[in-house]
Amino acid sequence: MVPVLLSLPLLLGPAVLQETGPYSLVFLYTGLSRPSKGIPRFQATAFLNDQAFFHYNSNSGKVEPVGPWSQIEGMEDWEKESQLQKAREEIFLVTLKDIMDYYKDSAGSHTFQGMFGCELLNNRSSGAFWRYAYDGQDFIEFNKEIPAWIPLDPAAVNTKQKWEAEKAYTQRAKAYLEEECPTMLKRYLNYSRSHLDQKDPPTVTITSHTAPGRNRIFKCLAYDFYPQGISLHWNQAGKMLTSKSGGVFPNGNGTYLSWVEVEVPAQDRDPYFCHIEHSGLSQSLSVQWDETRKAKAESNMATQPQ
Template structure:
């Protein structure tokens, strides 16, 4: 059985064209997430791979279809990747990945249903390599990771020492370091000439406020921000210009359309009319947005923007 790294690198060297013009700013990341299941449910793939540019999934592959296919806006991009060759590359990666899952199950002397996940990638800032990572998990527990500075595979479970010894005997250490620090950044540079504008975009949030009265005569005010990008956002409530401690909040979640949504809520007495306002700060906004709560109607960001402009 061949090691993963030489297989990946030989195929990447074969498929990667010359790197085009320089990229700037960032940071930008290219990463891959692999998942293998020893006993997949009927009709589900045993192996899946997803590629990400920053936080955006740009292609997906699974062992059932045998095809690497672009996702989201990358479906309309021409020339960024030869998807037929990428499908062959992902098949080679998947075959090796599943062989390693069998090896680990053998080390544990277990034939049950198990999962193996791997994630690796690199980061650029101002066209310069910043950092990289390569790590694996077995049944959702950290299993082994690569340290580029030593360089070496670092076992995170006792049995992972078997994997470390095997991979390092087969010469994967230098190959992994070369891939993470040289090949991966070159591929990312190439992808960025097709993707930088999309990754750098600033989509302002839409905001809505809802309320409902629950047990013990308590009213919940909920402020929802959605359709915004990039991810960082600040949401908080005030009562008569005084900040109200948040009761509940939701971390920014990536939506199917490639934007984020987040929310924050507070509980007040149903007799308390405030005034209450939700404040939103995001990099796309020239100034923070203040959205007042109106008990008689749901408030939208468009309404608040009009009132602020007047």
Template sequence: MGTMVSVLLSLLLLLGPAVPQQTQAGSYRLSFLYTGVSRPTDSLPSFQATAHLNDQVFFHYDSKSRKAIPLDPWSQMEGIEDWEKESELQQARESIFMETLQDIMDYYKDREGSHTFQGRFGCELLNNKSSGAFWKYAYDGQNFIEFNREIPGWVPQDPAALNTKRKWEAEEVYVQRAKAYLEEECPAMLRRYLQYGKAFLDRQDPPSMSITRTPGEDTIKCWASDFYPQDIDLHWIQGGNTVEAEVRGDLLPSGNGTYLSWVSLTVSPWRTRNTVFCRIVHSSLDQPLTGLDKRQ
């Protein structure tokens, strides 16, 4: 029991979106997303873990490779982490995480169904001071259990989580160590990572603009691509006024640490009498970008 819970203490998870939310100026976040599934496939391993620094993927681990693999630019930074030891730690976490998933399935007497157990842990720094930390789990998309630092202790949110709470609070020292990890060790780890990667997280990549029109259609799209950070204002302007976009594309990662997005507009006959411009505002730009559909 002691060994299992000791390993579990480092499995600190904060439920949230795959891409963490935009951070404030001077704010940094370290978070880990864990996912375990009862019915893996060729494309979906039984367990995978992804670490983020702010909204940037730091490293990835899964049950097929059994290796913590850093992504660029972190893979180019010597000394940021001992990746062999990190792989061993992730292997231990995988074992505990999947055991918990099986415990939940046993509680509900459903060993044959398709089930998912997820969690995310994280901590934040604002102006180099700890400004928050989180640890939550979900089962099949529903809240399962979370750690409350004020109590301190685990708060069950599912009937099966009562058993999990008893296991994870078998000894008081484990609760105190979990609290210490969230409030002390995680922020210290984040500070260490920032010594290597703060310049990358603070960079400003300006967007490029392109305007497209599908042949035979009256819809035009304005694209903003290759920008960072992710906060951007992208809209159409006509006669000096902002035109409400009919469709606004999702903010999507480009695959190289930057983002892309778009807005579309139907160019009706009455609109063609007045020039329509696309306007992009981003923190990397001294002046907004403006563009005109040349086929107007």
């Protein structure tokens, strides 16, 4: 976050390569010019993959690990991390004020957000990013290949000049994304891999609805699965059908849900199958709707070829 970048010592020894991942470490920052009563002016959340593992806000001034990470000893020096987040908070809010001054936006409430992080695949760095938004619009992003900050908004030209006034800062930002962030992620994985590698298979239900004078709609709902990657589609006679997908959403308990619908003629009584692929399943699954309104779950070995 702006010029406050940790120089982490490379404490990790040679790592044993495993066909695992991807794993990601992502920080999300939000600053508000006029927060509502009780809402912090600045908040930061760190994520391992899609799981929040610590929070920080300007009201408490402290980093607090959450979820299973609150029970882990030695993963991080939380007092030192609190000091780092406090320093980032101060510079983050200065940047927000600079943007507001540029646009003379003293009235109303304005939001500045930043997101940056890195990814490991098979224990090797496989990607990194660093970008900001002002009032929900792209503002500036870092291109580590040049390396340089790329303005995406007129006011961001001033921000770029300010951040790059210290020539070493651009190189430090590049080093953070390519070296320090992956190193930190590897260290966190020593404490977190078993939790991040959990695989919860989906529970699947199928419903059918027919409105008077309309086609029949089959809906296949998969829920309580983790990780979030899943493939859902409808098949009939071994052919994939055009269907409407509901996307993938958090389920409120650390797992995910998704659904897919297909519309068929109301009088059609041919078998239709919802095909599901997920890493929590030992093999792909096909679920058929029957006329007794019971979903029959069968593996591909016991159903028509998919």
